[in-house]
Amino acid sequence: MEITKYLELMTSYQINTTIVAILIIAILMTGLFLYHTNDIKPSAIIFLSAILVPILTGLFLLILYEFFNIQPSEKHTLILWTSLFINTINLSMLLERYSKEILKKNFDIDHVTKYHFTATLNLFITILLITFAVSVFVQMDMILILSTTLLVSSIVIWLNHLVARLLLKDK
Amino acid sequence: MKSYIIVILISALLISTLFFALPKTEVLMPFHEQRFDLNRKNEDYWKEEIILELNIEPKYKTLLEGKVNQAKNVLYKRLQKVGVEEIQIVNYEPTKEELENRIDIEEEAMLKKYLKIIVQTTKDQSLVNRLITSTGNVKIMEPKENLKELSDEDQFQLYMEENYEGTKWDRSKFRNILINDLMAGDGERSYFGVFKPSLGNKREFSKFLREREGEEIGVLMDSFVIPIQVTPEMPNLFAVGIGPDKNEAEVQNIILNTGVIPAKNISIFSSQQKEADIYEIDHIQVTLTILISIISILFFLYQREKDEKEKILQFAFSLLLIFSISLTILKIWQVPVDLFLLIPAGILGTIFVKKMYTCPTESRMILITSVIVSALMLIFGTGYIPILGNFILFIILISFLTEILTKIYFKHIKIINS
Numbered sequence: 059m060e061i062t063k064y065l066e067l068m069t070s071y072q073i074n075t076t077i078v079a080i081l082i083i084a085i086l087m088t089g090l091f092l093y094h095t096n097d098i099k100p101s102a103i104i105f106l107s108a109i110l111v112p113i114l115t116g117l118f119l120l121i122l123y124e125f126f127n128i129q130p131s132e133k134h135t136l137i138l139w140t141s142l143f144i145n146t147i148n149l150s151m152l153l154e155r156y157s158k159e160i161l162k163k164n165f166d167i168d169h170v171t172k173y174h175f176t177a178t179l180n181l182f183i184t185i186l187l188i189t190f191a192v193s194v195f196v197q198m199d200m201i202l203i204l205s206t207t208l209l210v211s212s213i214v215i216w217l218n219h220l221v222a223r224l225l226l227k228d229k
Numbered sequence: 230m231k232s233y234i235i236v237i238l239i240s241a242l243l244i245s246t247l248f249f250a251l252p253k254t255e256v257l258m259p260f261h262e263q264r265f266d267l268n269r270k271n272e273d274y275w276k277e278e279i280i281l282e283l284n285i286e287p288k289y290k291t292l293l294e295g296k297v298n299q300a301k302n303v304l305y306k307r308l309q310k311v312g313v314e315e316i317q318i319v320n321y322e323p324t325k326e327e328l329e330n331r332i333d334i335e336e337e338a339m340l341k342k343y344l345k346i347i348v349q350t351t352k353d354q355s356l357v358n359r360l361i362t363s364t365g366n367v368k369i370m371e372p373k374e375n376l377k378e379l380s381d382e383d384q385f386q387l388y389m390e391e392n393y394e395g396t397k398w399d400r401s402k403f404r405n406i407l408i409n410d411l412m413a414g415d416g417e418r419s420y421f422g423v424f425k426p427s428l429g430n431k432r433e434f435s436k437f438l439r440e441r442e443g444e445e446i447g448v449l450m451d452s453f454v455i456p457i458q459v460t461p462e463m464p465n466l467f468a469v470g471i472g473p474d475k476n477e478a479e480v481q482n483i484i485l486n487t488g489v490i491p492a493k494n495i496s497i498f499s500s501q502q503k504e505a506d507i508y509e510i511d512h513i514q515v516t517l518t519i520l521i522s523i524i525s526i527l528f529f530l531y532q533r534e535k536d537e538k539e540k541i542l543q544f545a546f547s548l549l550l551i552f553s554i555s556l557t558i559l560k561i562w563q564v565p566v567d568l569f570l571l572i573p574a575g576i577l578g579t580i581f582v583k584k585m586y587t588c589p590t591e592s593r594m595i596l597i598t599s600v601i602v603s604a605l606m607l608i609f610g611t612g613y614i615p616i617l618g619n620f621i622l623f624i625i626l627i628s629f630l631t632e633i634l635t636k637i638y639f640k641h642i643k644i645i646n647s
Contacts, residue, residue: 069318071302072611079609083602090594131506132315132612133569139614140573143602143621147584150598154591177588180533184526184583188576191522195514200569207573 064123067130076112076138083142084108087149094157103221104149107214111141114210128202137207144185144211148218151177156226171223178219182212232641239638243550250556252513267512267556268563273351274314274505280321280498281346281361284339289491296491297342303488304346307360310483313350314567315506315612321345323498339493349505351565356480362497364490367406367424368449369398371441372456387456393447398437400489402430408482411468420478421468422485435464451484452494508569515568519575523548526579530587537587543635544586550631551582551624570613574620581621582628600625 065073084105092101115138122128155177156170189208193201248254249265281304289296301318308316321343348357370393379386386392400406406422413419426434438459447454448469455469471481523545530541552575559566581599585592603625606618 067317067319069301069305070298071305075609075611079605082605082609086601087598090598132317133508135610135612135614136570136573136617139602139606139610139617140577143577143599144580146598146602147580147595150594151584151588151591154594158590176533177584180530180587181580181584183529184580185576187522187525187529188519188579191518191525192515192572192576195511195518196569196572197509200508200510200572204572 061120064120064130076135080108080112080142083146087146087153091149091153091157094153095160100156100222100225103218103225104153107145107149107218107221108142110217111145111210111214112138114213115141115206118206118210122202122206131199133199133203134206136203137210140207141210141214144181144207145214145218148178148181148215152218152222167226171219171226174219174222178215181215185211232644235637235641236645239634242634243546243553246553246557247549249560250553252516265560267560267568268565270351270565270567271507271509273565274349274507275351275354276315276347276349276503276505277354277357277500278503279346279348279358279361279500280323281344282496282498283342283344283490283492284494284496285342285492287338287340290340293340293342297344299488300342300490300492301344303365303490304344304361306487307483308348308357309611310487311352311356311360312615313348313352313357314616315347315349317345317347319345327499342492343498347503358497359480360483362495363451363484364492364495365400365484365487366449366489367400367403367485369396369437370394370447370449370454371396372445372447388453390449390452390454393449393454396437398434400485402426402434404428406485408471408478408485409468410478413470417473419473420471420475420481422471422481424467424469434467438464438467450481510568510572512568512571515572519579523579526583530583539639540586540589543639544583546638547586547628547631547635548579548582550634551578551627554627554631555624567613567616570617570620574617574624577621578624578628581625585628585632596625 087108088101088105091104092098095101119130119134119137123130152170152174155173159165159167159170185208189204193204196204254265283297283300285293285296297320304318305316323343346361350357370390373392373394376386376392379392404425404427406424408420408422410418411421424434441459442461442463443459445456445458447456449455450469457469471478527541527545530544531538555578558564581595584595588595600622603618603621606614606621610618
């Protein structure tokens with residue numbers, strides 16, 4: 059797979075602005091988490107989670123371009139931003155619940171992980187249902203954008219949950 | 230009584246906006262001459278493949294690749310600033326045949342580089358062509374000795390670059406060129422480009438102008454020279470007239486302030502119209518499926534969270550209000566929309582509102598981060614992303630209004646029932 063072939067389709071300005079925007083989101087979420095929880099380990103995971111979205115999007119797009127003969131298009135940037143939005147909402151829920159829970163006297167990390175599981179499941183079912191319903195009536199190119207977005211966001215939000223559960227269980 | 234009036238008013242708002250928002254309802258309108266359907270951008274799209282020829286000065290031979298990349302970035306920034314939806318700029322090597330067919334007017338040895346630009350947009354075609362063929366360089370020039378005689382014979386000689394000599398003052402010596410509307414000599418307001426020298430050059434530029442007080446100089450913009458007489462005020466405020474047209478001022482602002490393309494001149498080598506690549510969406514079917522999926526989500530939520538029934542009902546009511554008000558606004562104001570963008574906007578809008586209602590304790594953080602991501606879409610997004618960011622911010626804004634209305638509605642329903 060030749061990544062450079064696809065990178066050449068973008069100008070360095072386009073690549074740089076996207077990197078800056080992703081870094082702003084990643085740093086902002088990490089900063090908010092660190093400020094509210096004072097816990098470095100999960101904060102670092104939040105940063106990695108935000109960075110994972112463009113990596114996964116790039117990987118899936120590369121697979122589509124290489125193996126399914128799909129032509130690169132500016133419309134595919136929708137996958138990245140829609141997934142970033144969904145991931146940010148998922149992380150916000152974890153952050154707010156965790157920061158509220160650690161202030162309580164009877165702090166129980168299970169409350170956070172159980173709540174985040176329900177929230178993630180709800181979010182997953184929402185995007186799954188809407189994507190499937192809409193996909194029935196749109197053309198193949200749009201289905202491609204919607205299903206890749208569903209795939210990227212689902213992987214990231216479930217990874218958020220799994221990593222948060224693993225990291226927070228010994229608190 | 231008050232509760233009844235409020236409930237009736239909010240219900241009327243919901244029913245009327247829903248009527249406007251639903252597809253095909255415009256055919257039921259009593260005034261048929263008025264368009265109420267969504268103003269789709271589909272028909273306005275055009276797509277063109279343009280090969281640009283950059284004539285780069287031989288002194289940049291060792292830096293050629295960097296200069297071409299710089300040109301690509303400046304072109305991309307310009308097209309993005311006017312809101313071109315799809316842009317692709319790549320290096321291009323013309324075939325021998327293409328080069329043979331070209332009628333070359335070669336004045337001096339130049340390094341030729343080619344760029345292939347594919348644009349798909351609804352913006353004005355001549356505007357796009359102008360943005361990609363202008364170098365954006367500005368030079369302050371001094372007239373040659375024979376200019377007066379030449380201009381007496383032919384007025385156009387005053388505007389020709391070859392009748393002027395360059396000075397060291399070009400675009401790189403200025404921080405920016407601020408486009409402002411100022412009072413012109415005839416008392417009318419007109420647009421001017423105010424040249425702001427970079428800090429280290431300010432004093433020297435004032436000195437340059439003071440030395441030429443009362444004399445004529447020229448400002449080279451877009452391959453034409455604008456002759457200017459240096460007045461005593463100019464060392465403090467050097468402004469060049471652009472004209473009274475606002476659109477022209479905006480175009481000049483983009484060309485002059487997005488960077489300089491490092492080429493002596495740019496020309497269109499070839500261009501080819503292409504068929505626009507548009508995602509056709511049947512918005513009637515999509516609206517119905519989104520409605521069905523939202524009902525399924527509500528059913529799922531209703532089953533899972535039995536003790537939060539009122540919250541779920543509020544969410545459903547609010548969501549219906551948001552979508553009907555948003556679509557009504559789009560229809561009444563005839564806002565041009567890309568139909569396929571309504572799908573991700575609808576999905577993200579639904580997720581946002583659902584979380585605001587079902588996770589009230591986290592709503593503050595969800596709101597902050599959603600607004601930030603949408604704002605980043607507007608600022609840093611390329612192509613369709615700023616349009617999507619706008620849609621989401623619009624939905625967030627409407628959701629504030631609908632949240633208030635929903636709370637009032639449910640409060641008064643309770644009063645009526647009690």
